[in-house]
Every structure is written in structure tokens, then in C-alpha cells.
Amino acid sequence: MSYYAVVNGRNPGIYSSWDECKSQVDKYSHAVYKKFSSLNEANRFMKNDGVSSCSSHDDYYEESHGSGGVHCGTSQRSYSTQGGYTFDIDSDGYVNVYTDGACSSNGYSHAKAGIGVYFGDNHPLNVSQPVSGRATNNNAEIQAVIKALEQAKKANIKNIKINTDSQFLINCINEWMPKWKRNGWRTSNGKNVINKQELIQMENAMNGLNVIFEYVPGHKGIYGNEMADKLACEGAADYRG
Template sequence: CLISKSDSMFYAVRKGRRTGVYRTWAECQEQVNKFPSASFKKFVTEKDAWAFVRGGLPAQQQQPEPAGDFAVVYTDGCCSSNGRNRARAGIGVYWGPGHPLNTSERLPGRQTNQRAEIHAACKAIEQAKSQNIKKLIIYTDSKFTINGITSWVDNWKTNGWRTSSGGSVINKDDFERLDNLTRGIEIQWMHVPGHAGFQGNEEADRLAREGATKQVS
């Protein structure tokens, strides 16, 4: 289940503690309340909200700003021929230009786009923990991953890892791993639109596509 446009408005913060697009006024308010010369606006569509955040900046500058003591990482997963026998999936993790933790790997196991998105986030969290990072912002273009870990997973666990309709959770093992990894670290999940000129997301996408061409390690 994807978030429909009627669920809420999109709150864009162009200048504040952390720039980006938020789904609730409360989240937006945290970034702009008492912030000098804060710039923010409410939109009906996510596309318009991100356009306001970018403010017409060239693509290389379209980068949400790090927030205080939070580390920032971009993750992405891709899969060519998704759903077919010849599918090849890869994961990409992007920390910054030339960063030693930047990762491009082939996805092990079942080759699907959704699994790749989840595993990319898992990899980023594992790396953050290895560096003793306590606060992490993960930018991903996968609403499925964000919804799964922030909303659906608690209901699945309550229902014995069953969906609300009683069916099996397709990516149960992957979400179990992600859920376990999120313990002991504070994570802010942020959605960023894919292929919209955001350098971090574009780099993570490139790394994921490269990973899909590699052999499983």
C-alpha cells in the first residue's frame, strides 16, 4: 500500500535545520520553529514540494543538507529484468564523493528490486555501526522500504509475520534483518524522488546499477 495523495499534504523546507520534504506539519515544524529566516511551504504534490526545496539550483547542488550530529547516507537498489529468471539485482550505498564506505555490490539470493532496496539500507546501517555512528539519516527513493520499516513491520510482528489479510509477508527475512539492525541506532528515514537530479540519489543509483553487473560474492 502506497501513500495516496489524499492522505496528507507535503511540507517543503528550503531553509531550516534539515532541508527536505516532510509528510506532517509536526515534522516540518521541528525543522523551522525558531530557525532564523526559515523558508518552508505546503504543497499538494511531492514533485512541487521538491521543486521548492531545490529552488532552481543546478543538479550538483540539489543535495539535502546534513543535520547537526546526524550522518547522512543515500541508498538504492536496482534490478534488471525484475521478476524474471534472468533478473540481476545490485545495491548502492553512497556516503559522499570518494568516500571509502561507498558500496556497489551484487545482491545475494532472490533477485528483486524490493529486496535490493532493503539490503542497501541494511548495508548502510551495518557500515554506520562499524564506524560507531549513533545517528543516521537514510535517503532512499523506496517508499516501500520506508513504509515497511516505519509502519508495517510492527503490525506484521503483532500478527505473527502475517499481513492484515492473513497472507505471508513476501520479504519477511529481509525486513527481519532490517528491523534488527535498526536497534541501537537512531535513524531518520527520508524519501527522495528518484531520477530527479539529486546528486546523492543519482550516485547511489549508479552504484546499484554497477553492482547488478557483478558476480555474487
């Protein structure tokens, strides 16, 4: 079986067919991807941001269109040190961080929830801890973002990109929160917004920062997302209510 690792494409991740891979990279500027015969090799390629056996650490493999060949090129991702920490910086100068919330038995009294914040492998700013208060998935997703923003400020980061698989968070930021605030924090049905306090806390944590929210699909082999999920699950295991 073949595995296609897409480091830079419409939806980075590992795909099991060329057609799936092609839909992510075809006509995508500076697409970075490679075919592997084992899942471990594909995961290693993703983990190293597309670096496998090129001579320079800053090289990546980009499969050329048409020929099916592979050549080395220059990566669009860069790494920078700020305040003694090393960060993954996107092409617009924003530090990438992945956040996730995990909740077992969501909606039940015995639920356990945790948060995960991932800046990089073994990064000192990574966070894995149980949520404070109610153990719900949405609460965990919000608290993960709050913690990521707090960590960013600790490292004197000004531009931060929150990569999240929570469509709830994306909708809150882009659509719902402006409407809720105009309606006195009530939904269109006139009900109180359940996560009002957490959302206000998140909004306050954004003060002084330039924040971008980026949706990434969950459980699709995106390395940063998988690591944030792992941290969140570990945090949930420590939840005591």
C-alpha cells in the same frame, strides 16, 4: 533553456521551470537554489551542496524573494569527521546516507539485482555490490539499508538518516511491519510476508543506532540519490545468481 538547482527545499533536485522551482522553495526556511543556463552547471552546483563561486567554501547561493537577486549566506549543512571519515551532517546531527536497490528484469528468472550505498563522492564507506539471494527490487532496497547500517557502525556513527526513494521501505517502517509482527508475519490476506527474513535482519541492524528514514523522489536530479542508483546498477551488473 534554464535549469533551477534546488539544494535545500521541499524536494531538492533540478527543475526546468521557475514555477516548479518556486513550489519547492517558496516560504521554505533557508531555501537554497540558483538558476543556470546549462544542466552541467546545475549538476555541479548540486554536487557541491550549493557552492559555486562564493568566496568561502561554506557559503551558498540563495535567491532572494522578490528582487530576483542572489546573495551569499550560511549553509545549514555541515561536515564532520568521525573515526577518520568525513560525513554530511544534517541540522539535527544525523549523518546523511543515500541507499538504493536496482533490479533488471524484476520478477523474472534472469533478473539481476544490486545495492548502492552513498555517503559522498569517493567515500571509503560507499558500497556497490550484487544482492545476496533472490534478485528482486525490494530485496535489493532492504539489503542496501542493512549495508548502510553496517557501514555506520563500522565508523562509530550513532545517528544516521537513510535517504531512500523506496516507498516500499517507508511503508514497511511506518505502517506494515508493526502490523505484520502482530499478525505473526502475515499480511492482511493471511499470506506469509515475502521479505520477512530480510526485514528482520534490517531491524536487527538498527539496534544500537538512532535511525531516521527519509523519502526522496527517485530520478529527480537529487545528487545523492542518483549516485546511490549508479552504485546499485553497477552492483547488479555483477550479480551471478
